[in-house]
Amino acid sequence: MAGMSACGAAGRSVRVAVVGPMTGEQAKQGKDMADGARLAVAEWNAKGGVLGRPVELLMGDDAQDPKQANSLANKMWTRGVVLVVGHYNSSCTIPASEIYNLRHMVMITPASTNPKVTDRGYKTLFRICGRDDQQGMVGARYVVRAMPNAKVAVLHDKTTYGQGLADEFLKNYEQMSSRKVVYYGAIVKEDQDYSAVLTSLKALDPDLLYFGGLYPQAGLLVRQMRQLGLKATLMAGDGTYDPEFIRIAGANNAEGSLLTFMPDQEKIPGAQAVISNYRKRFGEVGPYSLYSYEAMNIGLAALSKAGALDGLKAAAVIHASSFDTVFGPIRFDAKGDVLESPYVVWRVESGRLVQIPRQ
Amino acid sequence: MTGPGAQLLQQVINGLAVGAVYALIALGYTMVYGIIELINFAHGEIYMMGAYAGIIILSALLALGAPLGWALIMAFLASMLLTGLYGVATERLAYRPLRGASRLAPLISALGMSIFFQQYVLLSQGARDKIFPVELSSGGFAAAGVKVSYIQAAILLVATILMAGLTAFVQRTRMGRAMRASAQDPCMASLSGVPVNSVIAMTFFIGSALAAVAGFMIAMYYGKVNYLVGYIAGLKAFVAAVLGGIGNIPGAMVGGLVLGVVESLAAGYIGGEYKDVVAFGILIAVLIARPEGLMGTRLPEKV
Numbered sequence: 013m014a015g016m017s018a019c020g021a022a023g024r025s026v027r028v029a030v031v032g033p034m035t036g037e038q039a040k041q042g043k044d045m046a047d048g049a050r051l052a053v054a055e056w057n058a059k060g061g062v063l064g065r066p067v068e069l070l071m072g073d074d075a076q077d078p079k080q081a082n083s084l085a086n087k088m089w090t091r092g093v094v095l096v097v098g099h100y101n102s103s104c105t106i107p108a109s110e111i112y113n114l115r116h117m118v119m120i121t122p123a124s125t126n127p128k129v130t131d132r133g134y135k136t137l138f139r140i141c142g143r144d145d146q147q148g149m150v151g152a153r154y155v156v157r158a159m160p161n162a163k164v165a166v167l168h169d170k171t172t173y174g175q176g177l178a179d180e181f182l183k184n185y186e187q188m189s190s191r192k193v194v195y196y197g198a199i200v201k202e203d204q205d206y207s208a209v210l211t212s213l214k215a216l217d218p219d220l221l222y223f224g225g226l227y228p229q230a231g232l233l234v235r236q237m238r239q240l241g242l243k244a245t246l247m248a249g250d251g252t253y254d255p256e257f258i259r260i261a262g263a264n265n266a267e268g269s270l271l272t273f274m275p276d277q278e279k280i281p282g283a284q285a286v287i288s289n290y291r292k293r294f295g296e297v298g299p300y301s302l303y304s305y306e307a308m309n310i311g312l313a314a315l316s317k318a319g320a321l322d323g324l325k326a327a328a329v330i331h332a333s334s335f336d337t338v339f340g341p342i343r344f345d346a347k348g349d350v351l352e353s354p355y356v357v358w359r360v361e362s363g364r365l366v367q368i369p370r371q
Numbered sequence: 372m373t374g375p376g377a378q379l380l381q382q383v384i385n386g387l388a389v390g391a392v393y394a395l396i397a398l399g400y401t402m403v404y405g406i407i408e409l410i411n412f413a414h415g416e417i418y419m420m421g422a423y424a425g426i427i428i429l430s431a432l433l434a435l436g437a438p439l440g441w442a443l444i445m446a447f448l449a450s451m452l453l454t455g456l457y458g459v460a461t462e463r464l465a466y467r468p469l470r471g472a473s474r475l476a477p478l479i480s481a482l483g484m485s486i487f488f489q490q491y492v493l494l495s496q497g498a499r500d501k502i503f504p505v506e507l508s509s510g511g512f513a514a515a516g517v518k519v520s521y522i523q524a525a526i527l528l529v530a531t532i533l534m535a536g537l538t539a540f541v542q543r544t545r546m547g548r549a550m551r552a553s554a555q556d557p558c559m560a561s562l563s564g565v566p567v568n569s570v571i572a573m574t575f576f577i578g579s580a581l582a583a584v585a586g587f588m589i590a591m592y593y594g595k596v597n598y599l600v601g602y603i604a605g606l607k608a609f610v611a612a613v614l615g616g617i618g619n620i621p622g623a624m625v626g627g628l629v630l631g632v633v634e635s636l637a638a639g640y641i642g643g644e645y646k647d648v649v650a651f652g653i654l655i656a657v658l659i660a661r662p663e664g665l666m667g668t669r670l671p672e673k674v
Contacts, residue, residue, distance in 0.1 A: 036498055037498055037499070037500065037597055037599070039497075039498040039499065040499055167643075170644060197642055197643060197644075198642065198643050199643040199644070200643060200644055200646065200647065202603055203603070203643070203646065203647075204589070204593050204600065204603075205385075205389050205593070206638075207385040207389075207635070208382055208385055208386070208634070208635040208636070208637075208638030208639040208643065209638055209639065209642075209643040211381045211382050211385060211639055212378065212382075212639045212640070214378070214381075215375075215378045228500055228595070228597075231594075231595070232593055232594070235509070235593070236593075238509040239509045239511070239518075239520040239522070239523075240381070240385075240518060240520075241511075241513060241518045256499070256500065259502045260500060260502060260594055260595050261594075262506040262594060263506065264506065
């Protein structure tokens with residue numbers, strides 16, 4: 013198949029792709045992913061490429077739209093791509109992965125955390141970040157231990173990611189604490205005004221509001237909570253890990269907010285050389301830059317080890333091997349998830365996100 | 372703790388603040404429709420550009436070391452002027468050449484302008500949220516479990532002043548009379564010496580300047596804006612204008628406030644995800660029961 017579609021000048025290159033939201037309000041996340049993949053490909057090409065051929069990186073924009081993601085997946089197949097790093101949103105990864113699975117392309121997502129991404133058992137599908145059930149569990153465990161008597165409310169943004177994460181938190185929290193949450197509800201992501209829901213919440217006087225959603229909405233939520241005089245602490249997931257969250261909320265309003273994310277990259281000794289290279293080429297390292305970088309590295313290493321541009325063979329290699337990454341050695345389980353849950357709790361302290369020690 | 376009464380009052384106050392913003396945008400829709408019977412679908416984008424203009428000018432003034440209060444007022448006025456001119460330019464370039472063409476042509480042109488403005492802002496300002504450059508106080512007036520934040524109070528105050536001012540302008544001044552005349556019968560107005568083109572340009576200027584005020588205040592309230600906010604806000608304001616009776620100035624004000632409060636109550640008592648369902652449900656109900664809107668009068672079909 014690859015021989016049929018990849019011909020002409022680029023016929024000798026190994027085609028790989030990075031796909032994500034390159035435009036729209038998540039364009040920054042898309043760029044972070046693209047830059048991470050670019051760095052990995054440049055390093056492989058400097059070492060002579062894969063299977064003796066140069067690696068060509070294609071870029072695809074899904075505009076955070078599941079329909080776009082699907083047509084993009086088909087387009088990548090017709091262009092002879094064997095390895096895809098992406099997508100960002102679970103709502104894009106889930107439908108697009110049907111196509112990657114059908115076409116035996118290796119897909120490694122650096123950012124989609126919904127359990128359903130890997131729960132369908134597709135052989136060529138991997139995830140290098142954590143899962144929302146792990147993340148919800150880590151969040152719930154923190155709340156149960158650090159704030160045992162807290163009244164907890166739960167809110168989500170009705171997306172695959174947001175609702176999935178909120179539900180995992182809810183389930184884990186109610187199990188661990190044997191308490192009920194005082195509120196469970198939703199906001200609309202496109203909306204900017206959440207004061208009505210927050211006013212209802214205020215009457216319940218919660219101590220903690222868990223939010224399943226992304227940073228633009230989380231920032232607005234905290235801001236409007238404080239405007240209404242609601243003092244509850246906000247807790248959210250990896251989608252809120254962005255300095256922009258604090259800027260939108262206002263530093264004073266965001267102070268003390270909690271979120272779950274992977275460990276601080278600045279504190280991983282093995283990551284510093286890569287971080288400094290990345291900074292030189294692309295500027296500040298984004299939350300998913302290194303995950304995208306390592307996803308590409310793992311994919312290329314697997315192709316190289318498989319000895320052929322064959323997705324099924326490369327996937328078998330990934331399932332069977334351990335990979336040395338900047339995060340330490342990574343192994344995948346039978347579903348394609350990383351074996352160890354990476355999540356830790358972060359807090360906003362003096363206007364900055366700080367990782368707090370594992371409980 | 373707050374009682375149910377206080378909670379209801381709080382929901383109404385929140386709804387009024389947002390409703391006042393809808394009303395300011397809706398005025399632009401309704402004034403333009405009143406005169407040239409065009410639904411100006413680019414109006415939501417005008418509002419969005421007003422917010423951007425305000426933030427950019429404010430940031431520049433603050434960077435030059437201007438004191439905050441002074442910078443806010445200057446940014447406010449400059450954004451109104453600039454956005455007003457965008458409105459006038461839109462009319463001149465995209466609508467006036469099509470006057471007299473089939474009614475569909477300017478409508479499509481308006482949709483085109485809407486997409487153009489969105490992409491213009493996307494390309495020139497980027498896709499990321501634009502953050503309001505100063506962190507305004509989250510404080511406010513609180514009593515008996517009800518809180519009106521300073522920003523909410525400012526929105527309500529400014530909107531009231533502008534709506535009163537607009538009403539006086541339309542009812543009392545020479546230009547206002549010319550506007551009403553052009554709305555009733557543009558041909559007759561022009562025969563009686565009313566410069567209809569200038570009146571229309573003025574209408575666009577005022578409508579756009581009001582949208583700029585709405586945009587700037589919303590940017591202050593929410594602390595951020597992006598290039599897509601005009602779509603939803605424009606749609607909501609359009610609903611407000613139709614609810615009140617399109618073409619009717621007091622109707623747009625009432626429609627905006629009613630919509631804001633109804634949305635707030637729906638989100639507060641039914642659930643955030645039902646806010647739009649209720650808003651558009653009410654629109655459908657009003658259109659069925661009273662197609663001319665709450666304050667509109669049934670007009671004989673113009674031929």
